Amino acid sequence: MTDEGFEAALPHPVEGCTPDEPPAGKTKYAGFGPSVVALGGGHGLYASLSALRMVTDRLTAVVTVADDGGSSGRLRRELGVLPPGDLRMALAALCGDDEWGSTWSEVVQHRFRSEGELHGHAVGNLLIVALWELLGDPVAGLDWVGRLLGAHGRVLPMASVPLDIVAEVELDGVISTVRGQVACALTPGRVQAISLVPEDPPARPEAVAAVLESDWVVFGPGSWFTSVLPHLKVPELARALHATRARRLVTLNLAPQPGETDDFSPQQHLEVLRQHAPDLSIDVVLADTGVVDDPDALEKAAAALGARLVMADVAAADGSPRHDPRRLASVLDEIFLSKR
Template sequence: MVAFGGGHGLYASLSALRRVVGKVTAVVTVADDGGSSGRLRRELGVLPPGDLRMALAALCGDDEWGRTWSEVVQHRFRSEGELHGHAVGNLLIVALWELLDDPVAGLDWVGRLLGAHGRVLPMASVPIDIEAEVELDGVLSVVRGQVACAGTPGNVRSISLVPADPPACPEAVAAVRDADWVVLGPGSWFTSVLPHLMVPELAEALHRTAARRLVALNLAPQPGETDGFSAEKHLQVLHEHAPGLTVDVVLADPGVVGERGELEKAVESLGGRLVLAEVAASDGSPRHDARRLASVLDEIFREKR
């Protein structure tokens, strides 16, 4: 099982996946340029560790060890000094990178410490920047940087990466090739999900793998990125960024579906079938409930090809 994404969306899918499959590999975007991750990236020239940290925390178990270490690595310092805003896990990850001079080995060591139910890998071996073509009041412009793209007041039309052909993490490529299932989403569509399709070696592996592909749609539009997007619009944008990619299943909560017929047509155009299931948290917030999502994914994965 390989799950792609970053941030809170990937955290949700990993929290569910670790409950239903024996081996999970998270392939995580490395474009963050804000907050603690951005500061460490600029100061030390490392991959931004924040999304990688969140993925590791999501893979922690529900026992006392897992809950404690998940809270520790997610803890942020509050002070008037230089440590303000830094997450403990970010510092731990970067320390291991400096000691081992190997990003993958460093993440594996943190995973062992946390007792993570799976492995976390960066999608690329170097930090990347996202460039978005944005339309505002009929004028097109280019916005650079994940934070700027996510917060743009305009409508994002498309994205590209800088560098345009970053080297993929070899272990991530191997994991995709060997997978039974690949999961894309949920997550910020333009800044967490689609960037994986822009890394040439990773994109090739996604197209060639014998794994079945599942796309999990978001529960609400992402402010500044997908305002006004219908569920089918997300799939249209996915197709535009990866024209040859087919999917087997698209999972959506009924609450996000406007015109079911239009969504079914969009899913069928990608070669897949639509699964509608209540996976949202019961409190009404736009977040996935890990146990509900796990139950639905378990049913899907058990179905015969």
């Protein structure tokens, strides 16, 4: 069958679903728990989703689309598509713990090792891009992959076009401008502020709708300047984040991000958030007890955003700077149930 024949035979994207509707039984439209939108990208969003899928089936990930390195960067440059890597990781995080889910999670995360052109490419990136080419719709393609994986939620790009992050970086009193997610992470110095190119990118309408219809919006954890804050730089999405009736929660990182937030305290993360979105109110700030050296200062920074501070043991027991999904899920469940 030709590509044209396959595309014509393929429902769009699932029998009985439009591109604006996720596959039945696998999304925020069915299940238990509050409706939650998680914002971010990369390993931080993976940790958040791994916990949140234990708390609710009504879960949507809204993912940054600014990656310009590795497999994602190569596909982005060669095919002009959204960088698929962070979207792939979010889908993998939403896989179930059964044999089907764990197997497909490993498959989509698998990277080829060779001396040829496939070296470094992730299977999931290629699968996602193939469906985008066949369907002509990024959200439809992601919904199809989610259905294949049995994902406990939906994954959406935050914008309709690939983005570049532009950062103002200070080193020894000198401010320089760098462009690109990889450059932002590798350039010596401290990031002062970010912007996007294009400056006014179109948000995905499905992402805007998810934010407006949610009960909770979760920021972080993750790379603060390149995964969390970019959502606030997409105008339509930023307006939705300000206008939604959802409660807003910030999950703080367990350690500074090398190259982005070196030597940042937990409260400095909140101060940067306030600088980039001064009118955004936050309801809850969640921090791990073990990384807070000055609880009073952090509580004051949270209060400046309108938030109450929750401190709990959510880090992995092995001492690594990563969240334990079950510990994080337990605390998030308590927060969601408290409605404070």
